[in-house]
Amino acid sequence: MQELWLVGIGTGNPSHVTLEGVQALREADLILIPRKGTGKEDLAHLRHQILRDCGAAGKVVEFDMPQRDAALPYGQRVERWHDQIATIWAQTVKDAGRSGPVALLVWGDPGLYDSTLRIAGRLDPKPRLRVVPGITALQALTAAHAIPFNTVNGAVTVTTGRQLRDHGWPKGAETIVVMLDGECSFQMLDPEGLTIWWGAFLCMSDQILEAGALHEAGPRIIARRAEARERHGWIMDTYLLRRSVGQAGAY
Incomplete structure (x- = not known):
């Protein structure tokens, strides 16, 4: 492939695809x-629905995502998985027999906790990359709860569930946003002085929200998350945690 377009499509609401994203999907050849x-x-x-809504005219081809090898250490597991995906992309494009721009619809934004850019870097020869930004889960979460992302002059730490489990609350942090957490890692924290805002299926018709003091809202989130995952077979969620003013400096 000569050109690869990575189009951010937001967090599940087709109307959140930007005008630039709509135009890119209309112009993509594959x-x-x-x-x-x-x-x-x-x-x-959902991706097919977005393409219909956008009026995309290019050829659409599905491919099967490989499974990660759970027997490998985490780092090696991800590296091998990315290699496999890049190989599948290249072969799928070759089999499609198209020479124009190739597009991938990327959930959220291609630059935030998404591996699509890293996978694209494994392609040989390397295509010309175009990245169309999308609405992130961070924006969707704070909008859904109608809260500011940061306090006045306050920093925000964006981290993962794995980091929270392995290292605890980031030193000096007042506000953290946790991505990619399938284990409700907030359970590992001392809930004193912590407020949580959680959301799943953000901006979709099945959106679920919970908020409150962590010691009260945490059990509700765990129960609702488990029920939703059982019902849908998958879940995408994220949450923001904030310490009461005056407590952040102690951590």
């Missing part, structure tokens, strides 16, 4: 749609 396995068909269906 559009790749990942299939992520049984129970996650909604993720492919």
Whole structure:
């Protein structure tokens, strides 16, 4: 492929695709749609719906995402998985027999806790990259709860569930946003003085929100998250935690 366009599509609401994203999807010659396995068909269906809404005219081809090798250490597991995905992309494009721009619809924004850019870097020869930004889960979460992302002159730490489990609350942090947390890692924290704002399926018709003091809202989030995952077969969620004013300096 000579050109690869990574188009951010937001967090699940088709109306959140930007005008630039709509134009890119209309002009793409080939559009790749990942299939992520049984129970996650909604993720492919939503991408197809976005393409219909945008009036995309290019050829659409689905491909199966490989599974990570759970026997490998985490770092090696991810590296091998990315290599496999890049190989599948290249072969899928070759089999499609198209020479124009290739587009991938990226959930959220291609630059925030997403590996699409790193996978694209493995392609040989390297295509010309175009990145179309999308609405992130961070924006969708704070908008859904109608809260500011930061306090006055306050910093925000964006981290992962794995980092929170391994290292605890980031030193000196007042506000943290936690991404990619399938284990509700806030359970590992001392809840004293912590408020949480959580959301799943943000901006979608099935959106779920919870908020409150961590010691009260935490158990509700765990229960609602488990029920939603069981019902849908998948879940995308994130949360923001904030310490009461005056407490952040002690950590």
